[in-house]
Amino acid sequence: MYIRSPFPPLPPLPDTNCYNFLFRTPDRLALEDYVMYIDAVTGRKVTRYQFIERIYDCMTALGTSQDKGGLGLGNDCVVGILSDNCIDYCTLIHALLGLTAPFALFSSYATPHELKHFLNRSKSTHMFVHADLLEKFLSVAREEDFPFENIFVLDGKVTSGLKFRSLDNMITEVRRNQLPKEPVRAAGKDTLAYLVFSSGTSGLPKAVMISHGNLIASMFQTMIMMMEVAKVKPPPPDFHPVTLGFLPIYHSYGLHGLCLRPPLRPSTIVIFPRWDLDLVLSSIPKYRITTLLAIPSVIHTLLSSPKFANTDLSSVVAILSGAAYLPPSLQRKIGNVVKTASLSEGYGMSEATLSVVGNLPTEGLMKGILHVSSNIGILFPGVEAVILRPDGTHCLPDEPGDLYVKGTNVALGYWNDSEATKSTFIANGWLKTGDRFRVTSKGMFYFEDREKDTLKVSGLQVSPAEIETTILAEPSNIISDVAVSGVQLPTARTSDDKAPRAWIVLTEKGKKLSEDQAKTIVADWVKKCLSKYKWLRGGVEIVDEIPKNPTGKSHNTGTLRAFIF
Known part of the structure; x- marks a missing residue:
């Protein structure tokens, strides 16, 4: 089944640096000043004009040649960023x-x-x-011989005796020395903008290459949808969105929602270092929050807190949920509590820059298309899709199948990984999403399940292969084989929220241990090596063998679980 977006097509993409598109178009240059960011912890406010001035000073500090006091950064560098949310992250x-x-x-x-x-x-x-993360990174830098002179402090105070240049100090030096402003540099549609890590359809996390053209295409998608919504539901006069900014910027959803999209129109982001329920609840009435950018697990957490229902939510007019499937039951519950807000849901992936499908619960937006709570929505502007059977033939309307999408928002591929690129970014610009959907004859998308070899845990991707590789690297040599899959626990917040479970085969050495000892060793090793959301909350089970297909690969989740149980 072939589907084309019902929205107007994207205009031709300008061959320019994304920065020009975000800040230097005539309409954006004409914007009056307003508060763009508020630090939720300190209350510090930064206006749009102050933010732009700091960006230029930052560009000068980073781009000026080393012999003139700068870092000399350019397109031959890759700058890693390891930080909690802060305003200078966006700078x-x-x-x-x-x-x-x-x-x-x-x-x-x-x-x-x-x-x-x-x-x-x-x-x-x-x-x-x-x-706050410097000591952790320095332990890695020492092992990997990463040059300390290329490590800089983005934000916060260093408590160790070591001294590193900070971004704030570099900007101060630019202003004190009155260095000439570094200009915005030319970029084409395929110029690499950034790398964001994703597990893709299988395997270890890979670095997705997003170009300046991808970013501009994604911005155009948002702008077209906003214009179409405004035709049937104009915003109130003098409406100024104020958004809760707790989603992590290292994730595509947080990056776009808190950093890349705000310059498109006057709005204010109240930025949080990390998720903090009490600070979030106190900030909603304090700053008259209008917009919640959330994920299903956060919505569940809010609804589970007695404080939420007692919070003044009268300013909230929009809730946007992404990163994982939001069940209709949660949609109804949040709607019953936040009665003033419309609820929108979207589906996307980093390999498509951000979103490809979304619903906008606005009556009359599209003729013949009625939003209901159980569907994900319709294709974003400029996106094409096909739903295919395993044999490559097209599905019929309402028949579940594998989703492939195409558009100028589809990423360039995976950085330094040609094999993974070939298997996901296939011929003629099509992207294999690894997810299964069914689509009605009118183009409404319904999520079915995840075909790809990744799990969703609280909206974050978890690669079973990464956990398997970690377990096999456990140094006591007690594991001969392992398979990891997702199981649904009674505490699961959504239908696709899975907890990783490991099935292990013990070596002869491992068989000399008690089962509890072996399981504890494996679980503790995963806790030591991997982030908390990748821990084996689904448990560890000991089996005699792992089922494999003729090529030696572990069977898919359904076959594996059927075999084990």
């Missing part, structure tokens, strides 16, 4: 875009084991690290 990102210096986003929850993978896969030449 740094826009400065690097302006300089066409690609950046790589590292999870602030990553363990040293994971950081090594990110560092080696991205081939980062420079690192900006939050002071």
Whole structure:
């Protein structure tokens, strides 16, 4: 089944640096000043004009040649960023875009084991690290012989005796020395903008290459949808969105929602270092929050808190949920509590820059298309899709199948991984999503299940292969084989929220241990090596063998679980 977006098509993409599109078009240059960011912890406010001035000073500090006091960064560098959310995270990102210096986003929850993978896969030449995460990264830098002179502090105070240049100090030096402003550099549609890690359809996390053209296409998608919504539901006069900003910027959803999209129109982001329920609930009435960017697990957490129902939510007019499937039951519950808000849901992946399908519960938006709570929505502007059977033939309307999408928002591929690129970014610009959907004759998408070899845990991707590789590397040599899959626990917040479970085969040495000892060793090793959301909350089971297909690969989740149980 072939589906084309019902929205108007995207205009031709300008061959320009994404920074120009975000900040330097005539309508954006004409914007009056307003508060763009608020630090939720300190209350510090930064206006749009202040933010842009700091971006230019940051560009000058980073882009000026080393002999003149700068870092000399350009498109031959990759700048890794390891930080919790902060306003200067956004400053740094826009400065690097302006300089066409690609950046790589590292999870602030990553363990040293994971950081090594990110560092080696991205081939980062420079690192900006939050002071609170510096010691963790330095342990990796020592092992990997990463030059300390290329490590810089993005935000926070360093408590160790070691001294590193900070971004704030570099900007201060630019202003004190009155260095000439570094200009925005030329970029084409295929110029690399950044790397974001994704497990893709299988295997270890891979670095997705997003171009300046991908970013502009994604921005156009948002703008077209906003214009179409405004035709049938104009925003109130003088409406100024104020958004809760707790989603991590290292994730595509947080990156776009808190950093890349805000310059498109006057709005304010209240930015949180990390998720903090009490701070979130106190900030909603304090700052008259209008927009919640959320994931299903956060919505579940809010609804489970007695404080939420007692919070003044009268300012909230929009809730956007993404990163994982939001069940209709949760949609109804949040709608009953936040009665003033419309609820939108979207589906996307980093390999498509951000989103490909979404619903906008606005009556009359599309003729003949009625939003209901059980569907994900319709294709975003400029996106084409096909739903295919396993044999490659087209599905009929309402027949579940594998989703493939195409559009100028589809990424360039995986950085330094041609094999993975070939298997996911296939012929003629099509992207294999690894997810299964059914689509009605009117183009409404319904999520079926995840065909790809990844799990969703609280909206985050978890690669079974990464956990398997970690377990097999356990140094006591008690594991001869392992398979990891997802199981649904009674505490699961959504229908596709799975907990990783490992099935292990013991070596002769391992068989000398008690089952409890072996399971504890495996579980503790995973806790040591991997982020908390990858821990084996589904447990560890000991089996005699792991079922394999004729090529030696573990069978898929359904076959594996049927075999085990």
